[in-house]
Amino acid sequence: MAKITFIQHNGTEIETNGIPGMTVMETAIKNQVPGIDADCGGACACATCHVYVEPEWVDKVGARNPMEEDMLDFAFDVRDNSRLSCQIKVSDAIDGLRVTVPAKQF
Amino acid sequence: MSDVITTDAVIIGAGPCGLFSVFELGLLDIRCQVIDILDRPGGQCAELYPEKPIYDIPALPIVTGAELTSRLLEQATPFKAGYHYNQMVTALTKHGETDFELKTDGGLVFRSKIVVIAAGGGSFQPKKPPIPGIDAYENSSVFYSVKKMEAFRGKDVLIVGGGDSALDWTNNLQPLAKSLTLLHRRDDFRAAPDSVNKMRELVAAGKMSLKIGQVTGLKGENRVLSAATVKGTDGTVFDVATNAMLPFFGLTMKLGPVADWGLNLHENLINVDTEKFETSEKGIFAVGDINWYPGKLKLILSGFHEAALMAQQAFRYINPGERLVFQYTTSSTNLQKKLGVA
Numbered sequence: 001m002a003k004i005t006f007i008q009h010n011g012t013e014i015e016t017n018g019i020p021g022m023t024v025m026e027t028a029i030k031n032q033v034p035g036i037d038a039d040c041g042g043a044c045a046c047a048t049c050h051v052y053v054e055p056e057w058v059d060k061v062g063a064r065n066p067m068e069e070d071m072l073d074f075a076f077d078v079r080d081n082s083r084l085s086c087q088i089k090v091s092d093a094i095d096g097l098r099v100t101v102p103a104k105q106f
Numbered sequence: 107m108s109d110v111i112t113t114d115a116v117i118i119g120a121g122p123c124g125l126f127s128v129f130e131l132g133l134l135d136i137r138c139q140v141i142d143i144l145d146r147p148g149g150q151c152a153e154l155y156p157e158k159p160i161y162d163i164p165a166l167p168i169v170t171g172a173e174l175t176s177r178l179l180e181q182a183t184p185f186k187a188g189y190h191y192n193q194m195v196t197a198l199t200k201h202g203e204t205d206f207e208l209k210t211d212g213g214l215v216f217r218s219k220i221v222v223i224a225a226g227g228g229s230f231q232p233k234k235p236p237i238p239g240i241d242a243y244e245n246s247s248v249f250y251s252v253k254k255m256e257a258f259r260g261k262d263v264l265i266v267g268g269g270d271s272a273l274d275w276t277n278n279l280q281p282l283a284k285s286l287t288l289l290h291r292r293d294d295f296r297a298a299p300d301s302v303n304k305m306r307e308l309v310a311a312g313k314m315s316l317k318i319g320q321v322t323g324l325k326g327e328n329r330v331l332s333a334a335t336v337k338g339t340d341g342t343v344f345d346v347a348t349n350a351m352l353p354f355f356g357l358t359m360k361l362g363p364v365a366d367w368g369l370n371l372h373e374n375l376i377n378v379d380t381e382k383f384e385t386s387e388k389g390i391f392a393v394g395d396i397n398w399y400p401g402k403l404k405l406i407l408s409g410f411h412e413a414a415l416m417a418q419q420a421f422r423y424i425n426p427g428e429r430l431v432f433q434y435t436t437s438s439t440n441l442q443k444k445l446g447v448a
Binding site: 037039040041043045046047048069070072073074075076077078103104105106 | 150154155158227233234235236267268269290291292294296320355356358359404
Protein backbone atom coordinates (compact mmCIF):
# COMPACT_ATOMS: atom_id res chain seq x y z
CA MET A 1 0.00 0.00 0.00
CA ALA A 2 1.12 3.53 -0.76
CA LYS A 3 -0.68 6.49 0.74
CA ILE A 4 -1.76 8.99 -1.90
CA THR A 5 -3.41 12.28 -0.96
CA PHE A 6 -5.55 14.19 -3.43
CA ILE A 7 -5.90 17.88 -2.55
CA GLN A 8 -9.07 19.44 -3.92
CA HIS A 9 -8.97 22.99 -5.31
CA ASN A 10 -10.87 24.15 -2.20
CA GLY A 11 -8.19 22.67 0.06
CA THR A 12 -10.06 19.53 1.14
CA GLU A 13 -7.74 16.53 1.31
CA ILE A 14 -8.74 13.00 0.37
CA GLU A 15 -6.40 10.26 1.60
CA THR A 16 -6.35 7.01 -0.33
CA ASN A 17 -4.47 3.73 -0.23
CA GLY A 18 -2.89 3.07 -3.59
CA ILE A 19 -2.15 -0.49 -4.61
CA PRO A 20 1.28 -0.90 -6.23
CA GLY A 21 0.88 -1.59 -9.93
CA MET A 22 -2.27 0.48 -10.29
CA THR A 23 -2.09 4.05 -11.53
CA VAL A 24 -2.75 7.18 -9.51
CA MET A 25 -5.77 7.83 -11.77
CA GLU A 26 -7.21 4.36 -11.02
CA THR A 27 -6.67 5.00 -7.33
CA ALA A 28 -8.64 8.26 -7.64
CA ILE A 29 -11.51 6.61 -9.53
CA LYS A 30 -11.66 3.69 -7.08
CA ASN A 31 -11.94 6.17 -4.23
CA GLN A 32 -14.37 8.46 -6.07
CA VAL A 33 -12.08 11.48 -5.88
CA PRO A 34 -13.97 14.39 -7.44
CA GLY A 35 -12.26 16.17 -10.31
CA ILE A 36 -10.58 13.15 -11.90
CA ASP A 37 -12.79 12.41 -14.92
CA ALA A 38 -10.59 9.95 -16.84
CA ASP A 39 -12.89 9.93 -19.88
CA CYS A 40 -10.71 7.50 -21.84
CA GLY A 41 -10.21 5.06 -18.97
CA GLY A 42 -6.44 5.29 -18.82
CA ALA A 43 -5.38 5.16 -22.46
CA CYS A 44 -3.53 8.51 -22.22
CA ALA A 45 -5.98 9.81 -24.80
CA CYS A 46 -8.03 12.55 -23.18
CA ALA A 47 -6.12 14.66 -20.59
CA THR A 48 -9.02 14.60 -18.11
CA CYS A 49 -7.01 13.13 -15.23
CA HIS A 50 -4.66 16.13 -15.00
CA VAL A 51 -3.06 16.74 -11.57
CA TYR A 52 -0.38 18.99 -10.11
CA VAL A 53 2.28 17.04 -8.23
CA GLU A 54 3.26 18.80 -5.01
CA PRO A 55 6.78 20.27 -5.45
CA GLU A 56 8.51 17.95 -2.98
CA TRP A 57 7.29 14.92 -4.96
CA VAL A 58 8.11 16.05 -8.51
CA ASP A 59 11.52 14.35 -8.66
CA LYS A 60 10.32 11.09 -7.11
CA VAL A 61 7.37 10.84 -9.51
CA GLY A 62 9.63 11.42 -12.49
CA ALA A 63 9.24 13.14 -15.83
CA ARG A 64 6.35 13.11 -18.31
CA ASN A 65 6.57 10.64 -21.16
CA PRO A 66 6.37 12.00 -24.75
CA MET A 67 2.79 10.77 -25.33
CA GLU A 68 1.71 12.41 -22.08
CA GLU A 69 3.47 15.66 -23.05
CA ASP A 70 1.39 15.70 -26.26
CA MET A 71 -1.85 14.96 -24.42
CA LEU A 72 -1.18 17.78 -21.95
CA ASP A 73 -1.81 20.14 -24.89
CA PHE A 74 -5.47 19.30 -24.27
CA ALA A 75 -5.33 20.23 -20.59
CA PHE A 76 -5.85 23.71 -19.18
CA ASP A 77 -3.39 25.70 -17.05
CA VAL A 78 -0.49 23.32 -17.57
CA ARG A 79 2.34 23.98 -15.12
CA ASP A 80 5.84 22.57 -14.64
CA ASN A 81 4.42 20.08 -12.10
CA SER A 82 1.50 18.99 -14.31
CA ARG A 83 1.08 15.25 -14.88
CA LEU A 84 -1.63 12.98 -16.21
CA SER A 85 -2.41 10.75 -13.26
CA CYS A 86 -3.03 7.73 -15.53
CA GLN A 87 0.68 7.82 -16.35
CA ILE A 88 1.91 7.65 -12.75
CA LYS A 89 2.25 4.11 -11.44
CA VAL A 90 1.72 3.54 -7.75
CA SER A 91 4.76 2.04 -6.00
CA ASP A 92 6.32 2.04 -2.55
CA ALA A 93 8.67 4.75 -3.84
CA ILE A 94 5.81 7.24 -3.94
CA ASP A 95 4.23 6.27 -0.60
CA GLY A 96 2.94 9.58 0.79
CA LEU A 97 2.49 11.28 -2.62
CA ARG A 98 0.45 14.48 -2.62
CA VAL A 99 -1.20 15.84 -5.76
CA THR A 100 -3.58 18.74 -6.32
CA VAL A 101 -6.63 18.28 -8.51
CA PRO A 102 -7.53 21.24 -10.79
CA ALA A 103 -10.86 23.00 -10.23
CA LYS A 104 -12.16 21.48 -13.45
CA GLN A 105 -10.84 18.99 -16.02
CA PHE A 106 -13.09 20.72 -18.62
CA MET B 107 -37.60 22.03 -42.81
CA SER B 108 -35.93 19.15 -44.56
CA ASP B 109 -37.72 16.01 -45.70
CA VAL B 110 -38.43 13.45 -43.06
CA ILE B 111 -36.27 10.32 -43.28
CA THR B 112 -38.43 7.30 -42.50
CA THR B 113 -36.84 4.02 -41.46
CA ASP B 114 -37.28 0.98 -39.20
CA ALA B 115 -34.53 1.80 -36.71
CA VAL B 116 -32.51 4.88 -35.87
CA ILE B 117 -29.19 4.13 -34.19
CA ILE B 118 -27.68 6.98 -32.20
CA GLY B 119 -23.92 6.56 -32.29
CA ALA B 120 -21.62 5.07 -34.94
CA GLY B 121 -19.14 3.51 -32.53
CA PRO B 122 -18.49 -0.24 -32.49
CA CYS B 123 -21.80 -1.09 -30.79
CA GLY B 124 -23.83 1.13 -33.12
CA LEU B 125 -22.15 -0.39 -36.18
CA PHE B 126 -22.65 -3.96 -34.95
CA SER B 127 -26.30 -3.11 -34.27
CA VAL B 128 -26.66 -2.35 -38.00
CA PHE B 129 -25.40 -5.88 -38.66
CA GLU B 130 -27.59 -7.68 -36.13
CA LEU B 131 -30.71 -5.71 -37.11
CA GLY B 132 -29.86 -6.18 -40.79
CA LEU B 133 -29.88 -9.97 -40.44
CA LEU B 134 -33.48 -9.59 -39.31
CA ASP B 135 -34.34 -7.34 -42.29
CA ILE B 136 -34.55 -4.22 -40.14
CA ARG B 137 -33.41 -1.11 -42.04
CA CYS B 138 -31.27 1.38 -40.14
CA GLN B 139 -30.18 5.01 -40.19
CA VAL B 140 -27.15 5.84 -38.06
CA ILE B 141 -26.49 9.29 -36.60
CA ASP B 142 -23.22 10.45 -35.02
CA ILE B 143 -21.92 13.75 -33.68
CA LEU B 144 -18.40 13.10 -34.98
CA ASP B 145 -17.44 13.60 -38.62
CA ARG B 146 -16.61 9.91 -39.11
CA PRO B 147 -17.55 6.47 -37.78
CA GLY B 148 -15.84 4.77 -34.82
CA GLY B 149 -16.88 6.79 -31.78
CA GLN B 150 -14.24 6.56 -29.07
CA CYS B 151 -12.26 4.17 -31.27
CA ALA B 152 -11.94 6.98 -33.82
CA GLU B 153 -11.67 9.98 -31.54
CA LEU B 154 -9.76 8.74 -28.51
CA TYR B 155 -7.60 5.82 -29.63
CA PRO B 156 -7.56 5.18 -33.40
CA GLU B 157 -3.92 4.02 -33.28
CA LYS B 158 -3.97 2.24 -29.95
CA PRO B 159 -4.19 -1.54 -29.90
CA ILE B 160 -7.20 -3.28 -28.35
CA TYR B 161 -6.41 -6.77 -27.06
CA ASP B 162 -9.78 -8.09 -25.88
CA ILE B 163 -11.89 -8.39 -29.01
CA PRO B 164 -12.71 -12.11 -29.37
CA ALA B 165 -10.65 -13.74 -32.14
CA LEU B 166 -8.65 -10.58 -32.83
CA PRO B 167 -5.57 -10.85 -30.60
CA ILE B 168 -4.62 -7.28 -31.51
CA VAL B 169 -6.57 -4.66 -33.43
CA THR B 170 -6.45 -0.85 -33.44
CA GLY B 171 -9.54 1.30 -32.95
CA ALA B 172 -9.34 2.38 -36.59
CA GLU B 173 -9.05 -1.22 -37.88
CA LEU B 174 -11.93 -2.42 -35.72
CA THR B 175 -14.10 0.39 -37.04
CA SER B 176 -13.35 -0.33 -40.67
CA ARG B 177 -13.99 -4.06 -40.19
CA LEU B 178 -17.35 -3.40 -38.53
CA LEU B 179 -18.31 -1.02 -41.34
CA GLU B 180 -17.36 -3.68 -43.89
CA GLN B 181 -19.37 -6.32 -42.02
CA ALA B 182 -22.43 -4.03 -42.05
CA THR B 183 -22.09 -3.09 -45.74
CA PRO B 184 -24.68 -5.59 -47.09
CA PHE B 185 -27.40 -3.86 -45.09
CA LYS B 186 -27.02 -0.44 -46.75
CA ALA B 187 -27.68 1.69 -43.71
CA GLY B 188 -27.73 5.47 -44.02
CA TYR B 189 -24.96 7.25 -42.10
CA HIS B 190 -25.34 10.86 -40.94
CA TYR B 191 -22.25 12.46 -39.42
CA ASN B 192 -21.70 15.83 -37.68
CA GLN B 193 -25.23 15.54 -36.32
CA MET B 194 -26.25 15.58 -32.69
CA VAL B 195 -29.68 14.17 -31.88
CA THR B 196 -31.28 16.96 -29.87
CA ALA B 197 -34.83 15.66 -29.51
CA LEU B 198 -36.38 12.21 -29.26
CA THR B 199 -40.16 12.13 -28.95
CA LYS B 200 -43.06 9.76 -29.52
CA HIS B 201 -44.72 10.01 -32.94
CA GLY B 202 -48.17 8.53 -32.85
CA GLU B 203 -48.85 5.42 -30.79
CA THR B 204 -45.73 3.40 -31.43
CA ASP B 205 -43.29 5.37 -33.58
CA PHE B 206 -40.56 7.84 -32.71
CA GLU B 207 -39.39 11.14 -34.12
CA LEU B 208 -35.80 12.34 -33.80
CA LYS B 209 -34.40 15.75 -34.63
CA THR B 210 -30.76 16.74 -35.03
CA ASP B 211 -28.96 20.04 -34.57
CA GLY B 212 -28.24 19.95 -38.31
CA GLY B 213 -31.99 20.10 -39.09
CA LEU B 214 -32.49 16.42 -39.99
CA VAL B 215 -35.74 14.73 -38.99
CA PHE B 216 -36.12 10.96 -38.68
CA ARG B 217 -39.15 8.79 -37.99
CA SER B 218 -38.65 5.20 -36.94
CA LYS B 219 -40.31 2.24 -35.30
CA ILE B 220 -37.52 1.68 -32.82
CA VAL B 221 -34.51 3.64 -31.51
CA VAL B 222 -31.17 2.22 -30.42
CA ILE B 223 -29.06 4.47 -28.23
CA ALA B 224 -25.44 3.38 -28.72
CA ALA B 225 -23.98 6.69 -27.65
CA GLY B 226 -21.05 5.40 -25.56
CA GLY B 227 -19.90 8.05 -23.11
CA GLY B 228 -22.42 10.49 -24.54
CA SER B 229 -21.77 13.11 -27.19
CA PHE B 230 -18.29 14.38 -27.96
CA GLN B 231 -18.26 18.12 -27.44
CA PRO B 232 -15.44 20.66 -27.62
CA LYS B 233 -13.64 21.27 -24.33
CA LYS B 234 -14.28 24.76 -23.07
CA PRO B 235 -11.25 26.17 -21.28
CA PRO B 236 -12.24 27.48 -17.84
CA ILE B 237 -10.92 31.00 -18.46
CA PRO B 238 -12.74 33.43 -16.14
CA GLY B 239 -15.56 35.24 -17.98
CA ILE B 240 -15.30 33.19 -21.19
CA ASP B 241 -19.04 32.36 -21.17
CA ALA B 242 -19.92 35.99 -21.92
CA TYR B 243 -18.04 35.86 -25.22
CA GLU B 244 -19.18 32.45 -26.47
CA ASN B 245 -20.67 32.57 -29.98
CA SER B 246 -19.97 36.31 -30.27
CA SER B 247 -16.17 36.40 -29.99
CA VAL B 248 -15.22 32.92 -28.78
CA PHE B 249 -15.94 29.92 -30.99
CA TYR B 250 -15.17 26.23 -30.45
CA SER B 251 -15.59 25.27 -34.08
CA VAL B 252 -15.61 26.92 -37.48
CA LYS B 253 -19.03 26.66 -39.09
CA LYS B 254 -18.43 29.24 -41.83
CA MET B 255 -14.93 30.45 -42.67
CA GLU B 256 -16.34 33.74 -44.00
CA ALA B 257 -17.34 34.71 -40.46
CA PHE B 258 -13.62 35.21 -39.74
CA ARG B 259 -12.85 37.48 -42.69
CA GLY B 260 -11.24 40.75 -41.58
CA LYS B 261 -11.02 39.63 -37.94
CA ASP B 262 -8.09 39.62 -35.58
CA VAL B 263 -8.12 35.88 -35.05
CA LEU B 264 -6.48 34.14 -32.09
CA ILE B 265 -6.23 30.37 -32.32
CA VAL B 266 -5.26 28.50 -29.15
CA GLY B 267 -3.92 24.95 -29.21
CA GLY B 268 -1.33 22.72 -30.84
CA GLY B 269 -3.27 19.83 -32.34
CA ASP B 270 -4.57 19.22 -35.85
CA SER B 271 -7.68 21.39 -35.47
CA ALA B 272 -5.61 24.35 -34.28
CA LEU B 273 -3.05 24.02 -37.05
CA ASP B 274 -5.54 23.26 -39.83
CA TRP B 275 -7.64 26.30 -38.99
CA THR B 276 -4.54 28.46 -38.59
CA ASN B 277 -3.53 27.64 -42.15
CA ASN B 278 -7.07 27.90 -43.54
CA LEU B 279 -8.12 31.12 -41.86
CA GLN B 280 -4.82 33.01 -42.27
CA PRO B 281 -5.65 34.25 -45.80
CA LEU B 282 -9.03 35.62 -44.66
CA ALA B 283 -8.11 37.11 -41.30
CA LYS B 284 -6.94 40.69 -40.81
CA SER B 285 -4.35 39.27 -38.43
CA LEU B 286 -3.82 35.80 -37.07
CA THR B 287 -2.01 34.65 -33.95
CA LEU B 288 -1.48 31.04 -32.96
CA LEU B 289 -0.94 30.56 -29.24
CA HIS B 290 0.32 27.29 -27.80
CA ARG B 291 1.76 26.29 -24.44
CA ARG B 292 5.04 25.01 -25.96
CA ASP B 293 6.96 25.40 -29.20
CA ASP B 294 6.23 21.81 -30.15
CA PHE B 295 3.11 20.59 -31.92
CA ARG B 296 1.35 17.25 -31.96
CA ALA B 297 -0.38 18.19 -35.24
CA ALA B 298 0.63 16.65 -38.60
CA PRO B 299 4.18 17.78 -39.54
CA ASP B 300 2.95 19.12 -42.91
CA SER B 301 0.59 21.62 -41.33
CA VAL B 302 3.19 22.60 -38.72
CA ASN B 303 5.68 23.33 -41.52
CA LYS B 304 3.11 25.37 -43.40
CA MET B 305 2.39 27.41 -40.26
CA ARG B 306 6.12 28.01 -39.70
CA GLU B 307 6.47 29.26 -43.29
CA LEU B 308 3.63 31.73 -42.72
CA VAL B 309 5.35 32.94 -39.56
CA ALA B 310 8.69 33.28 -41.38
CA ALA B 311 6.97 35.27 -44.15
CA GLY B 312 5.54 37.66 -41.54
CA LYS B 313 1.95 36.67 -42.39
CA MET B 314 0.99 35.53 -38.91
CA SER B 315 2.48 35.32 -35.46
CA LEU B 316 3.18 32.41 -33.15
CA LYS B 317 3.21 33.00 -29.40
CA ILE B 318 4.08 30.55 -26.66
CA GLY B 319 2.03 30.70 -23.48
CA GLN B 320 -1.40 30.10 -21.99
CA VAL B 321 -4.48 32.34 -21.81
CA THR B 322 -5.25 33.48 -18.27
CA GLY B 323 -7.87 36.16 -18.85
CA LEU B 324 -10.00 37.99 -21.40
CA LYS B 325 -10.63 41.69 -22.03
CA GLY B 326 -13.57 43.23 -23.82
CA GLU B 327 -17.04 44.59 -23.36
CA ASN B 328 -20.61 43.92 -24.56
CA ARG B 329 -19.71 40.33 -25.49
CA VAL B 330 -17.02 41.61 -27.89
CA LEU B 331 -13.50 40.53 -27.10
CA SER B 332 -10.63 43.02 -27.51
CA ALA B 333 -7.69 41.05 -26.15
CA ALA B 334 -6.62 37.86 -24.43
CA THR B 335 -4.18 38.08 -21.54
CA VAL B 336 -1.43 35.51 -21.90
CA LYS B 337 1.15 34.18 -19.49
CA GLY B 338 4.33 33.19 -21.27
CA THR B 339 6.45 30.19 -20.29
CA ASP B 340 8.98 32.53 -18.65
CA GLY B 341 6.23 34.03 -16.50
CA THR B 342 5.88 37.27 -18.48
CA VAL B 343 2.33 38.47 -19.00
CA PHE B 344 1.22 40.10 -22.25
CA ASP B 345 -1.94 40.85 -24.22
CA VAL B 346 -2.81 39.57 -27.68
CA ALA B 347 -5.36 41.76 -29.49
CA THR B 348 -8.23 39.68 -30.84
CA ASN B 349 -11.94 39.90 -31.61
CA ALA B 350 -12.32 36.27 -32.60
CA MET B 351 -10.80 33.54 -30.46
CA LEU B 352 -10.85 29.85 -31.33
CA PRO B 353 -9.72 27.53 -28.50
CA PHE B 354 -8.99 23.96 -29.68
CA PHE B 355 -8.44 21.71 -26.66
CA GLY B 356 -9.89 18.52 -28.05
CA LEU B 357 -13.21 16.92 -27.27
CA THR B 358 -14.78 15.63 -24.11
CA MET B 359 -17.76 13.35 -23.62
CA LYS B 360 -20.94 14.79 -22.16
CA LEU B 361 -24.14 12.84 -21.71
CA GLY B 362 -25.89 15.71 -23.54
CA PRO B 363 -29.52 15.65 -24.65
CA VAL B 364 -29.97 11.94 -23.72
CA ALA B 365 -30.56 13.12 -20.15
CA ASP B 366 -33.72 14.97 -21.26
CA TRP B 367 -35.53 12.11 -22.98
CA GLY B 368 -37.38 10.91 -19.93
CA LEU B 369 -35.52 7.60 -19.65
CA ASN B 370 -34.71 6.07 -16.27
CA LEU B 371 -31.05 6.73 -15.54
CA HIS B 372 -28.51 5.22 -13.18
CA GLU B 373 -25.68 7.71 -12.51
CA ASN B 374 -25.82 9.16 -16.03
CA LEU B 375 -26.20 5.75 -17.64
CA ILE B 376 -29.42 4.37 -19.10
CA ASN B 377 -31.11 1.56 -17.19
CA VAL B 378 -31.87 -1.48 -19.33
CA ASP B 379 -33.01 -5.03 -18.75
CA THR B 380 -30.65 -7.87 -19.64
CA GLU B 381 -33.06 -9.81 -21.82
CA LYS B 382 -33.83 -7.17 -24.45
CA PHE B 383 -31.57 -4.24 -23.48
CA GLU B 384 -34.62 -2.06 -23.59
CA THR B 385 -34.87 1.21 -21.65
CA SER B 386 -37.78 2.30 -19.47
CA GLU B 387 -39.46 3.41 -22.73
CA LYS B 388 -40.87 0.63 -24.88
CA GLY B 389 -39.14 0.59 -28.29
CA ILE B 390 -36.09 2.53 -27.15
CA PHE B 391 -33.05 0.34 -26.57
CA ALA B 392 -29.59 1.16 -25.22
CA VAL B 393 -26.45 -0.85 -25.96
CA GLY B 394 -22.76 -0.42 -25.19
CA ASP B 395 -21.07 1.90 -22.71
CA ILE B 396 -24.15 4.10 -22.26
CA ASN B 397 -26.32 1.45 -20.62
CA TRP B 398 -26.32 0.04 -17.12
CA TYR B 399 -27.54 -3.19 -15.58
CA PRO B 400 -26.28 -5.21 -12.62
CA GLY B 401 -22.87 -6.61 -13.52
CA LYS B 402 -22.38 -4.28 -16.48
CA LEU B 403 -18.86 -4.22 -17.93
CA LYS B 404 -17.93 -1.43 -20.33
CA LEU B 405 -16.38 -3.74 -22.88
CA ILE B 406 -16.90 -3.66 -26.63
CA LEU B 407 -17.56 -7.41 -26.60
CA SER B 408 -20.40 -6.94 -24.09
CA GLY B 409 -21.94 -4.34 -26.40
CA PHE B 410 -21.90 -6.84 -29.27
CA HIS B 411 -23.86 -9.35 -27.20
CA GLU B 412 -26.31 -6.63 -26.16
CA ALA B 413 -26.86 -5.67 -29.81
CA ALA B 414 -27.74 -9.26 -30.75
CA LEU B 415 -30.37 -9.57 -28.03
CA MET B 416 -31.73 -6.08 -28.69
CA ALA B 417 -32.31 -7.03 -32.34
CA GLN B 418 -34.56 -9.97 -31.33
CA GLN B 419 -36.97 -7.70 -29.49
CA ALA B 420 -36.73 -4.99 -32.18
CA PHE B 421 -37.93 -7.62 -34.70
CA ARG B 422 -40.99 -8.34 -32.56
CA TYR B 423 -41.96 -4.66 -32.46
CA ILE B 424 -41.42 -4.13 -36.16
CA ASN B 425 -43.13 -7.38 -37.25
CA PRO B 426 -45.91 -7.88 -34.71
CA GLY B 427 -47.35 -11.38 -34.72
CA GLU B 428 -44.63 -12.75 -36.95
CA ARG B 429 -42.64 -15.71 -35.71
CA LEU B 430 -38.91 -15.14 -35.39
CA VAL B 431 -36.92 -18.22 -36.32
CA PHE B 432 -33.45 -18.24 -34.85
CA GLN B 433 -30.87 -18.92 -37.55
CA TYR B 434 -27.09 -19.28 -37.88
CA THR B 435 -25.07 -17.51 -40.57
CA THR B 436 -23.10 -20.76 -41.03
CA SER B 437 -26.11 -22.77 -42.13
CA SER B 438 -28.95 -20.46 -43.12
CA THR B 439 -29.18 -19.81 -46.87
CA ASN B 440 -31.66 -17.07 -46.03
CA LEU B 441 -29.09 -15.20 -43.91
CA GLN B 442 -26.32 -15.90 -46.40
CA LYS B 443 -28.42 -14.34 -49.17
CA LYS B 444 -28.82 -11.22 -47.08
CA LEU B 445 -25.07 -11.14 -46.60
CA GLY B 446 -24.59 -11.53 -50.35
CA VAL B 447 -22.59 -14.78 -50.04
CA ALA B 448 -25.17 -17.34 -51.17
